[in-house]
Amino acid sequence: MATAIRVQERSLLGLKELSRTEIEGILQRASYWDKQEYKLIPVLQSRFVSNMFFENSTRTRFSFEMAEKRLGAQVLNFAAAASSVEKGESIYDTVRTLESMGIDAGVVRLKPAGVLQQLAEKVRVPLINAGDGNNEHPTQALLDMYTMQKTFGEIKGLQVSIIGDIMHSRVARSNLWGLTKMGASVRFCAPDNMRAPELDGEARYVDIDEALKADVVMMLRVQLERHASGMLKSAEEYRRQFGLTEERAARLGSRTVIMHPAPVNRNVEIDDAVVESAKSLIFPQMENGVPVRMAVLERALL
Template sequence: MTRTQLLSDKHLLGTKGLSAEELTSILDRAAYWEQYPVKVTGHLQGRFVANMFFENSTRTRFSFEVAEKRLGAEVLNFTAAVSSVQKGESIYDTVRTLESMGIDAGVIRMKPNGLLPELVQKIKVPLINAGDGNNEHPTQALLDLYTIRQTFGGFKGLHVAIIGDIQHSRVARSNLWALQTLGARVSFCAPQGMRADELGEHAPYVTIDEALSADVVMMLRVQLERHEGTLFGSAEEYRAAYGLTSERAARMAPHAIIMHPAPFNRNVEIDDELVECEKSKIFTQMSNGVPIRMAVIERALS
């Protein structure tokens, strides 16, 4: 196996193209780490991982950092706002600089679409995508899969409805590819101005009432600032038409669950009392992010 082939198995750019076996392997390894009896291990002692966040994040960065430290890795945190990127240095130059200093892997989050595949052709250390533009967010999808598998035991025959701003959602895309690979049925629900038309050939758009019949109702954060002048003039109007209200949640199947990648707008896409209700898996998802990212980092450095 060539070095290029070896690295391609260690990068994680997205869920698109990952086989069911690869996805299941990551989920299984996350289950191992979730049950691991020691909080901090020396598994990756002496290895250096750089968290390179060219776009702001709280949950994702801290989740990766906790995962890295639990594995015993040395962690370098890079934030674009306090870096030479502000002076005009390119993303490539920054990543190449850190690689030259001896990092063993990089976790990277960025706004541009399409740049990550170019980077991995030039960088000799494994890179993990922590979110790139509106393209993919693979570790979020993996922790969502893990949460669904915890609840239902598998994916075949499940209906997952993803509701909200599909157009700008990398979470929707990563979940679509991964869920379909594992045998679940995916549908989208969004107002016309928030649809990604190119995804319509892969999953149908349904009404909010149809979406509520799903086994998994996955809400997305609505960024109304991106949609000024469109159908909804206010958060209240969006909630009335597409929000998961208490009344709508009461119409879900008894076994169905509520998910959200967070951060969430309470009383916009989801009512306040539903965030931590019995059906909600939102904070479980956050918890599951650590073992999933432990599995992904271990995969990159094994």
């Protein structure tokens, strides 16, 4: 059995505590997997990985599952909606149960922030963060950085604007930590009631016109359910003030690219015609998620 320190080193809980050297190593290994001709290279054929999703995300789970199967791992998918967690079993007990059954690593997605760190300190298998609350989503940021690296050659020196609901965005946080360490400059753009006070001083806020003057314009998904709480006046009003409309997209610089963690609310944060425009990297981002997650899984298990 690996030591507790070794297990924690192989876990990926976030990018805030990860060094630039470690990030570079993951991106380099992702490039290796990206270039492989064969879809199945079973380096993890004797390993069991459980995807433990206590919060729904079909796209992220499928990306992890594709990465796991391409590496030859045995995959156990766990959905909280069809489990004993709905009957009152704790997240901790569920993870410990799967650990006791013999999994070698766990991919975990959950709503409450901070719980994953507590789990990682108690279990004896590496854990990979697939999104925890409004804390971090490290593999999303890694695939975003990998996409930028493939597009521009390097990340250092890039100007990146992140636009949308910063307060509730784990994607914004992981990208902030990762991109800053890699030498990029990050700016935020958000409605006043969607700013994150705890990030003051980490990145400056600019208006939408200034935000569009960047190498990368990263739009965040608007959680339309916030309309019910009054945080979002209406989807139409948000689009008018902060959406990447066709008119705004036409003003982007010649080398500017558009990114989005998906799924996209078309005609809200991005106009339908812009989603699949020549400047959009939204679908390449999804494609790049598989080799990036292959690199993360390999790091956890080999």
